[in-house]
Amino acid sequence: MSAADPAPHGMRDARSLVGQPVGLEYDFITEGERKQLLHFARSPDAPWETYLPPTNVWHGRMINPRSMPPKTLKLMEKIRRRTARHIARHYSIEEPIYADTLQLVRWRPGDDQVAHADCEEPDGRPNQTPWRAFASIIYLNEEYEGGQIYFPKLGLRPELKPRLLAYFPSTADYLHGVEPITSGIRYTFSCFYTFDPRRRDGHSV
Ligand SMILES: O=C(O)CCC(=O)C(=O)O
Numbered sequence: 001m002s003a004a005d006p007a008p009h010g011m012r013d014a015r016s017l018v019g020q021p022v023g024l025e026y027d028f029i030t031e032g033e034r035k036q037l038l039h040f041a042r043s044p045d046a047p048w049e050t051y052l053p054p055t056n057v058w059h060g061r062m063i064n065p066r067s068m069p070p071k072t073l074k075l076m077e078k079i080r081r082r083t084a085r086h087i088a089r090h091y092s093i094e095e096p097i098y099a100d101t102l103q104l105v106r107w108r109p110g111d112d113q114v115a116h117a118d119c120e121e122p123d124g125r126p127n128q129t130p131w132r133a134f135a136s137i138i139y140l141n142e143e144y145e146g147g148q149i150y151f152p153k154l155g156l157r158p159e160l161k162p163r164l165l166a167y168f169p170s171t172a173d174y175l176h177g178v179e180p181i182t183s184g185i186r187y188t189f190s191c192f193y194t195f196d197p198r199r200r201d202g203h204s205v
Pocket residue numbers: 113118137149176178188190
């Protein structure tokens with residue numbers, strides 16, 4: 001299946017969420033959960049993925065389920081299920097939700113992300129992941145500078161705190177970027193959700 005394969009007719013997509021607010025839930029994960037994930041991410045032998053070429057901006061910056069110890073994966077699946085339930089309630093979603101990603105991400109000095117949307121180009125053409133409906137980012141630490149997330153079209157620069165859950169639909173209405181990290185390392189737990197079961201990653205939601 002390629003990115004261009006259209007979703008079955010009538011399937012709900014990101015467009016149905018336009019108008020929903022950017023969700024900000026402070027203290028969403030517990031301090032114990034945060035410590036466990038951060039401890040794993042900071043361990044000297046943490047399995048940062050190097051399958052992408054060194055020129056790829058994500059090279060060495062993500063840990064995917066296949067490289068996680070079972071205990072870590074179990075915890076992250078539990079948090080993802082809780083996250084999806086929370087978002088479904090706040091966005092009035094009754095359909096089943098699937099997800100294509102569950103990952104830890106590190107952002108080192110100089111790392112940033114230009115303003116983008118998660119399912120389409122800024123001009124509205126589909127991007128490489130057109131099936132995505134919404135995203136969740138859980139912030140895990142505060143020992144870094146820079147790294148502010150910003151939503152230029154919404155005039156939003158939410159205060160990032162450890163344990164914060166942020167979520168937002170994937171369309172260009174929710175264009176967002178990450179300012180460069182200037183010192184320290186920023187750690188996040190990110191997930192992308194879809195209504196298309198063909199795009200599910202096989203881990204629970
Ligand atoms: O880390 C963040 O604050 C946002 C990350 C993001 O937008 C993405 O991975 O698509």
